[in-house]
Amino acid sequence: MTQTGPFRLPRGGRLIDRAYQLPFRFDGRQMRGVVGDTLASAILANGQIMMGRSFKYHRPRGPVASGAEEPNALLGLGEGGRFEPNQRATTTALVGGMVTAPQNCWPSLNADVGAINNWMYRFLPAGFYYKTFIHPRPFWKHVFEPIIRRSAGLGKAPTEADPDRYEQAYAHVDVVVVGGGIAGLTAARDAAKQGKSVWVIEQTPQFGGRTPTDHADGQTRIDALLAELRALPNATLRRSTMATGLYDHGYLLAREAIADHDPNAGLPRQRLWRIRAGHVVVASGALERPLSFAGNDVPGVILASAVRDFIDLYGVAPGRKIVVVTNNDDAYRTALVALDAGLQVAAVIDARASATGALPEAVRARGVRVLTGSAIAGIKGGKAVEGVKLCAHAGSGDVTEVIDADCVAMSGGWSPVVHLWSHCGGKLNWSDAQAMFAPDPNRPPTGADGRAMASAVGAAAGDLLVAEATGAGAEQAILPVWVMPANATRKMKFKMWLDFQNDVKVSDVELAAQEGYQSVEHTKRYTTLGMATDQGKVSNINGLAVLSNALKQPIPQTGTTTFRPPYTPLTLGTIAAEARGEVFQPLRKTPMHAWHESHGAFFEPVGHWRRAYCYPKPGESHGDAVAREIRAVRASVGTLDASTLGKIIVKGPDAGKFLDMMYTGMMSSLPVGKCRYGLICNENGFLVDDGVAARLSEDTWLVHTTTGGADRMHAHMEDWLQCEWWDWKVYTANVTEQWAQVAVVGPKARVLLERLGGMDLSAEALPFMQWAEGEIAGIPARVFRISFSGELSFEVAVPANRGLELWEKLHEAGRDLDVTPYGTEAMHVMRAEKGFIMIGDETDGTVIPQDLGLGWAISKKKTDYIGKRAQERSHMTDPRRWKLVGLESLDGRVLPDGALAVAEGVNPNGQRKTQGRVTSTYMSPTLSKPIAMGIVLNGPDRMGEVLEFPVAGQETYKARIVDPVFYDKEGSRANG
Amino acid sequence: MLILTCPYCGISAEETELAPGGEAHLKRFGPGSSDADFESYLFARKNPKGVHFERWRHAYGCGKWFLAARDTATLQVFGTYKAQTPHPTPEIVAAVQAARPGWQPDWIETNADTSAESPKA
Amino acid sequence: MAEALAKISQVQDRGMIQIRADLDRAGDAIAGAAGLALPGQGRTTTDGSRLLGWMSPDELLLVLPRAETAEALSALTEALAGEHALVLDVSDMRAMFRIDGPKAAQVLMKLCPTDLAAMPPDGLRRTRAAQVACGIWRDQAGYVLVGFRSVADYLRGILTGAAAPGTHLEPR
Incomplete structure (x- = not known):
């Protein structure tokens, strides 16, 4: 026979295998258990009943239960990344080499400084926090809050990433x-x-x-x-x-x-x-429910069912001399199991006036004292049970006798x-x-x-009893016991725990009722009864019975608190599951992504896409790289991976009519072979997307959306087609990912593309805002002459599988032209230099095209388009709407993004009134000065005026209102 | 988490495969409509506790928009039906009434409604 | 260590053609041009080389050897001339994976909220795999999954992860 601790019984334990011993550590002590043990049974077997301290009063606590409802024996488990707080010792299988630590105690389980709270219980009643910490205010910030923050929380949060899958x-x-x-x-x-x-x-x-x-x-x-x-x-x-x-x-x-x-x-x-x-x-x-008697939280006071589980399942004695206290027959089973295991049962204390069922009689037949009409008046001992004080259940707790015992098996009935x-x-x-x-x-x-x-x-x-299946015999009725003894004094109620985990006592719930709490949900939050991992498992019925008695109303009238999932705490890892590391979220990559990576690109997220922000060379800052990329594009030629742009095919006899409804401008009149910039608004009139549409054939358009907008705009189109104009003959297809798209941009763009050969890209053959189909370097391609930079620009779309090939050929052929890959930031700066708006910068869901000087892209002839009616509302036509302008910093500093321009006076809240804000702001390498765009009250009528932008902690920024087009106002470069 | 059957592809899709679209059977008011009509179209929603008709898109599926008749309190689904109808179909109305005997439609069926064209087409 | 639940491999040699049309009117013409019978709702038809899948009430997807794409594209375009229809080469738009092995279904059960057991043998199910859209059908050795090309790395990652050795779904 192998000994695994002084409290391991010589026989029994249906779940354990004594042949396999497992060493583990608890609270710095080396212990041994066996295969099949839970942590709780293994620690108990080693004679350790105290397994932690309570949350609020830091009282010594041992296990109360043997399963998922355990409120006390919550341990910190593991080390490093595998550390996990609040693991129930009663449901955690023992693993060899486990390192476990009790919670809510410092410096150690036995000598805990926080236990001082236990002596202050009179000053920590229900609602203590609400009552105490409101006044005086400075005390809250400097005294109470730091203390609470340090002591708050059940257990400690792990500090490293969870290594488990x-x-x-x-x-x-x-x-x-x-x-x-x-x-x-x-x-x-x-x-x-x-x-x-x-x-x-x-x-x-x-x-x-x-x-x-x-x-x-x-x-x-x-x-x-x-x-x-x-x-x-x-x-x-x-x-x-x-x-x-x-x-x-x-x-x-x-x-x-x-x-x-x-x-x-x-x-x-x-x-x-x-x-x-x-x-x-x-x-x-x-x-099983606990019984509420004074001292019911002392380690060694355990639910009767748990006592017999420890004995029967794990061959562990929770004590050598057990007192059973009950209000029902079931607890007598514990007495029988204990006797069979050779343990002493000092007495059964039964609150009922009589106990004459088969189970009580069987216990009596074994020579055990059964004291009916009796109750527990108190427990001797602090860190362990040393004795039980008895009294009459009907009385107010006058002690009639003290029995020696080291374990109390309690049963208040079952829920x-x-x-x-x-x-x-x-x-x-x-x-x-x-x-x-x-x-x-x-x-x-x-x-x-x-x-x-x-x-x-x-x-x-x-x-x-599930008698039909178990064959159990009938049992005598339970006597509801919510407080033991029935007329317990107020002093005793200060030591009767309802919720062990949250340290809520009978006195707390009675105080809440006295203070006017009637709803069980309010009482729960005021007293913290049944919160945290308990979720009403141990405390619920006893607590609401006490509340009902205090409110002098029947229990069903009080009702229960809401039962919320999860039944027991769920590790966050299971909710995240596979979504971590490389597959935390789907990163969308373009066909040229690997090239960008191998050329040192710094990526930025745009929706789920990863786009190259810039391509810093060794020693270059991101700002340096962006400036170099812009200068290269303006001076010679650059390439931008524009594959992420949304591409939607719209085809059918009614496609033109449909696009006229989708866009503010006229798309039906676009000639085949030409491109037109268009704006999409929502039905509320606000600008939500923009892009260039190309008419591919008589009944087919290809419309481009913003990078983030492809799925949204496709869904938007399908919504209107399916749900409003379902008789219109139009098919759409989101072909965004079928194509790789490269913007070849700069004065040498044509030269570079002509080197690849295959298409006539001369100004005559392919003027600005037209497109053509053919082959570039042997790759089937569509070439769009559109420009988002103000430069001569060709956007070349090829099947996605050949995107990388095209990109590499461009860089090979353009080496002597200093062909430069450029990223999204260079693109943003160049479009801002040209005064082009960007969805998400100049728009924020409250901006209409008219605010942005885009009236030219709104058809005056059309009777309807999505958003037109909304834009006719008085607020939308109000001349005082903030409108787009350029902003020129007076002192050479780049204006802060989002900064507000102040106006005279204050609003009703005492804040400075505002008259505009910065929407895009950059240092322009082309112009060697800061540029910005913003929307400003009556902006376009106030050219030359200076606005002030106060920023906390900095000298107020000043900027002059100017035309938003900072570069090549005539547009001759793109037209070349 | 709801399960709704897409009437276009017959799939019982769970909520994560669907995209919600708010109240169904709104009548669009465009240019020329009164402020009150437009406001009602754009903003006023019934938000009932009980029988409700709403739009869902089988986004992670066939991509079609469909309509669902549902109890917002019990989450009972009375049926799903195609989006190309100005009002819930007679079958849906019957299913709602079978489950909620006192319930009455709050729209008036007109001849125009039965045409294939949408209200403002 | 146990073996992976299934072999995950990316398929590169397939072409795809998206077809949108009124299938009642144009079904025969499509079937003729595609060389396969028109699949019913949620089904596929196949000759072992080509596969025609039902994507929605007015959309089909023809999956075929990449080399045959151009020819099939013109055959379909020609067959649907005069019809309100859309025929597009979308061969480069998707990433296609095979999930082969007796436990292939378990790999998908970890990623898709789909009752695969209820999917008919010739079914095509559009659903999601973890956080992205996908389509699934069966072939002899397991399943085929298609998703968008931009998330190919993501799909490979989650499929490989779900197939990790020892992670079978049978009760333990």
């Missing part, structure tokens, strides 16, 4: 049974036999739930059901898989632990299943786990007889068809 998977299943206990397995078998696809998901690594521990031939019954299910090909059993939430239309999220137990397996640690369930069977069982049922709208009924809320089968959560998308079975449905 996570993934998601989608499943579509007819019936998902949540909970692999006897009720769930029975429901699954029945559904599977009807031929439905069935999943059973069980949060623990074992199927069976409580049945093997609680019922005589439980394991046999479970094994039989599992055998039946495993023989059915349409049934799937998934263990270590926790249903975290149920959402609309049968959308069920479940987290499968794949490598939690073995971080070095090279597997994803966890998988988030995104399941579409035809029907969800809630078979999530029930959770069905209704979280999943409630997440998506299922309603509950209160049962006075059973003292619990259970799902109301007549008010289930409903799905897309309006019918129930979930049903509840077994203990989750309020059938605590």
Whole structure:
């Protein structure tokens, strides 16, 4: 026999394998557990009952439960990037070499400085923060806030990136049974036999739930059901898989632990299943409630079911001398399990006047004292239970006797786990007889068809014994006990914990009620009852029963707080899943992306695209590179990767009519072979996109959109075609990615392209604002003579697969011309030098084309276009709208982007009035001075006036209103 | 997260495959319309708790816009139908009324509505 | 270490033609020019070399050996002359991947919110793979997935990740 700690029992432990020992560390101590242990059972086996300190008062705490509802034994797990706070010791499988640390204590678990709060409990009542920290104001900032910030939060956040992998998977299943206990397995078998696809998901690594521990031939019954299910090909059993939430239309999220137990397996640690369930069977069982007696949070006071789990599942004694305190028959099972394990049961304290059922009689028959009508008045001991003070339950706590004990097994009754049922709208009924809320089968959560998308079975449905399946005999009724003893004094209530995790006591809830809190939701937030990871699992019913009593109203009238997913905390990694690192988001790359990369491009995001911002040479700053690129383009020739520009084909007998509706200008009159700049507004009149349209043939146009606008504009067109003018004969196709597009720009652009050969690109053959089709360097191409830089410019579109070939040929052929690749920033500066607007700079969703001097691109002849009616509104025609101008900095500094021009006076809020703002601002290498564009009140009528732009911490900027076209006002360069 | 069946391709698509488009069956008011009509067209939305008709695009699918009749409170879906109709179809109305017996349409069916042309075409 | 769930490989030798037309009126003409029967809603037809897929009620996608694209393009254009229709060479617009192996479906189950089991053998499903649009159909050894070319690296990354060795979806 191997010893793994002084509290490991000589026999038993159905889940452990004593042959395999596992070393681990807790709170700096070396310990040993065995395979099958949870952290909690392993630490308990080593004789350590205290596993952490509470959140607010830093009181010593040990485990209360044995499962997912555990509020106290939350540990910091792992080190470095794998550190994770708030891991429940009761559900975390022990892994050899694990390093674990208790929380909410410093410098150590035993000697914790924060425990001073425990002595100040009278000054830290419910709502303490709200009451105390408001006044005096300076105290908040300099005294309270720093203290709270340092002590806030449950556990510590990890500081390094999580090294583990996570993934998601989608499943579509007819019936998902949540909970692999006897009720769930029975429901699954029945559904599977009807031929439905069935999943059973069980949060623990074992199927069976409580049945093997609680019922005589439980394991046999479970094994039989599992055998039946495993023989059915349409049934799937998934263990270590926790249903975290149920959402609309049968959308069920479940987290499968794949490598939690073995971080070095090279597997994803966890998988988030995104399941579409035809029907969800809630078979999530029930959770035991604590009893509210003074000192119920002392380490060693444990739920009765957890005590027998530790003994039966892990062969661990939570204590050697146990007192059971209960208001129902079920806790007597704990006494029997403890006796069978050779532990002493000092007494069973039963609040009920009598206990005559089979279970109490069986306990009496073993010679155990059963004290009915009794209660616990208090616990001896601080960091561990040393004794139990008894009293009459009917009284106010006069101690009648003190019993030596090192463990108290408490049971306040059971509450069905209704979280999943409630997440998506299922309603509950209160049962006075059973003292619990259970799902109301007549008010289930409903799905897309309006019918129930979930049903509840077994203990989750309020059938605590599941007698039909377990064969359990009848039990005597529970006596609801919300405070023990019934007439406990105020002083005792200061030591009765409702919510262990958040340190909420009976006195806090009573105080809230006294102060006027009536809504359970408000009380929750005022007292923090049931917040954080608890989400009402341990504290809910006791808390709202106390509130109901204080408000002198029945429990159902108080109701429950909202049950919100996730049922237990979900690691953020499972939500991110594959979306990290290289595939954090889809980066769109042009056909020439690799070339840009290998030529040192600095990329900027434009939507999901990555575009070359500039191509800095060694030793060059980005600003230097941009300036060099611009000078090269203006002096000779440059190339821009314009592949990201949106390209949409619009074809059909009604295409011209349709484009006339889409654009503010006239597109139907565009001759074949020509190009025209166009503006697209939304129905609210605001400018949303722009670009050049080319008429390819009598019934076909190719329209260009902005880089970010292709999908949006294509969707916009399809919307109007499908939903408004569905009888118009027009087809659209978004062919953005079919083409690579290169802008060849600068006075030597034609020379360069002619070297590649294949097309006549002379001014006569291809004048400005025309396009032609042919071959360039043997590559099929469309060439558009359009310019966004003010230079002679050809945009050459070739099939995407040949984009890189064209680009490389241009650079090869133009070496002696100093052909220079230029990026988006050079493009932006050059367009600003020309006074061309940029969607997203000059527009912000509140700007109409008329504001930007683009009246020339708005047809006066058309009776309608999208946005026309909106632009007729009085506010849109108001002459005081801010309008586009150029701005010339007076002192040579570049104006700050977005800076506001101030006007005389202040607005009703006491702020300076404004009369304009900077929309684009750059240092122009061409002109060797700063240039800017902005929109200004009556701007075009105020040429030469000087505006002031105050900027905090800097000398006020001054700028003169000038024409927005700074360069080549005649436009002769582009026309060459 | 909703599941809606696209009436064009028959796919039961989940919400992440769809793009929402707001209230359905708006009548467009263009140039020449009154300020009140235009304001109502552009901004006024019913936003009911209960039966509602709305636009969805099967964006990660066939790309078609379709319409859905849905209860905004219970998320029950009464049906989906094609976008080329000025009002919910008789089948949709019947499905809504079967589930919500007291519910009455708030539009008046006219002959013009049955033409293939849109209200302002 | 276990093997990857499926072999992920990019297909480079396929051409694609987008066809938009009234399929009721022009279906026969398209079928004739494409050399394949007109697929029903959400389906594909194939002769092992070419595949004609139903993309939407008025859109088809012809996938064929790249060398045959130009000829098919003119055949379709000619067949639809006089019809309100759109025929475009979109061969360079997409990236195409094969996901081959007995667990190919599990790779897609990690990325697509699609009930693949409900997809008919000759089905074409347009959906999303993680954050991008895609189309999926089956072939002998597994599945074919097409997405936009600009996100080819992303698609390769998520497909390879989803196929990582040892990550099968069977219960453990």
